[in-house]
Amino acid sequence: MTTIPTAVEAKSIVKAFGQGAVAIKALDNVSIEIKQGEFFTLLGPSGCGKTTLLRLIAGFDTPTSGKILLNGDDITHLPPNKRPVNTVFQSYALFPHLTVAENIGFGLQMQGRPKAEVTESVARMLALVQLEPMANRKTSQLSGGQQQRVALARALAPTPKVLLLDEPLSALDLKLRKEMQIELKRLQQETGITFVFVTHDQEEALTMSDRIAVMSAGHVQQIGTPRDIYTRPANRFVASFIGETNFLSGQSDGTSVTLANGARLPMSAPQGRVNLTIRPEQLRVVPLGTEGAMPAHVASTVYFGTDTHLHLHLEGGIDIVARQQSPAQGGEAMKEGTPVGVLFAEGALLALED
Amino acid sequence: MANRAFEVARLPGFRTIALTAFVLLYLPIITLVIYSFNAGQSVAVWEGFSLDWYAKAWENEAVKGATYRSLIIAATASAIATTVATMAALGTTRRKAFKGQTAIYVMINQPLMVPEIVTAVALLIFFASIKVATGYTGLWYLIIAHAAFCVPFAYLPIRARLEGMDLTLETAAGDLYASHWQTFRYVTLPLMLPGIIAGAMLAFVISLDDVVITEFVKSGGQDTLPTYMLGQMRRAITPEVNAISTVLLALTVALLTAFFLLTRKNDK
């Protein structure tokens, strides 16, 4: 990864809206490096500044301070039509007065490419997104998924260095969204173009991305691969935003941590009070009295189909959720009040910085 | 449907009132059209069908001159008014509310609010001094006066069209390498075109129909169709006036129907 050149770099970006006391910092000192050919995702709750960052990369807005670099060149103040960067808009923003083919060819035409090249390129794009029969339709005659593909083809046709996608799938229903996720991944691999993808859906981010930047309230909380972010969340926000997790607190002596129920678990953490987290699937529910298991009893069970969540009550007032595969057909679900033992998978308990 | 909305149509006597209103509105117009085909001299006594009055009007040099002037003035004035209105609409819509916005709307729409007779007198005095100073007595006084009061009529449909337009489309055009001018030429203009055409047609009809301002501003021998007809009324009325009115009516209805169809398409 270290040898791959950087496509987009955001350097200490601050973006404030409004003046003086009422100013909101939509982005507060954000720095991100996106590699060439990467599927990079900006993930965070609504209002955390994802769209704002995308608009700065596209050139629709300029940062209050900081720089945007593209392949090493400072493009902070370049207008959008001078940047080899294209956007897939959340609302698609297809031109209603043009046909599908004219929409796809728009960028190339504005660049003044020869007619033959435009025609050929449009045909290639139509094939890529499997919309050849629709070439001469008006965009209003297409379904949501088809419009989505036209928007993609239109943005890809001028072969930009970077493609920006602002929650492109959020308007689609679940089934279509799953199909488009696969389609997007395929398009990215076939074209080799750097994708910067925005979503507030953590599952979508985990399944599609090479790397993810988790954002909240104008700050980048963590950047890493989906596995990094899921298994080693940097802080409480990331741990709770990505997937489900349990939070505990403990007392550390540097080499081991003591929980409220008196259990002592070996792990290295700064001395003093520490915040800990463990994923529900890292808990093992075993018969009471099993070697090393902490005593607990089942407070309630919640059935999710493949999985069942067991809400467990430990000594010292610890409440914790364990995820288990649902029992095979005919098997009995665990009853409320059943006494059990709980084991933590090795290395699964993490100390969080706050 | 226990809680139905107040429906005026269910009030007693509604049918009678509505019917009376329609009769009062349309009966005179229908009569006018019918008597334009009268064979006799009267606009009140039917003497058989003929197209004589159309032929007479067609051969009348004064009518020809007035028609020609009416069309020239309406075409030129509506073209000017539409251009001004287009620029005004582009300048006043598609942006955050700004200081003085209401004042600008009021100013653009001034001709809709100031009594026409006041504007007419003001223009008469204003143009009179220019006539004295320059000696020019051509049609341009009428064209400029018409253009001025047609602006708000052209402005309203264009503004409505622009306000319904998605600004992201222009952002998208810029993203796809279009310069400001290309964005206007290939995205903004085609999308606002139905509004512009509708505005131009409305302005054309309004200009064609004007009496008060024209009567005040025109120099000798500059009658338009409406002022010519007004002049005729002062003498003996013949079905020739009916014939001219019928043609004007047909033209106006055709233009307004087209206007209606164009603006209705906006909603889609």
Ligand SMILES: Nc1ncnc2c1ncn2[C@@H]1O[C@H](COP(=O)(O)OP(=O)(O)O)[C@@H](O)[C@H]1O
């Ligand atoms: N043009 C603007 N004017 C004022 N505030 C804005 C503007 N654009 C975004 N914001 C604010 O900046 C913050 C981040 O917005 P945005 O980037 O759209 O978030 P996201 O895309 O992550 O949902 C929000 O608090 C939003 O209200």
Ligand SMILES: [Mg+2]
């Ligand atoms: Mg957003």
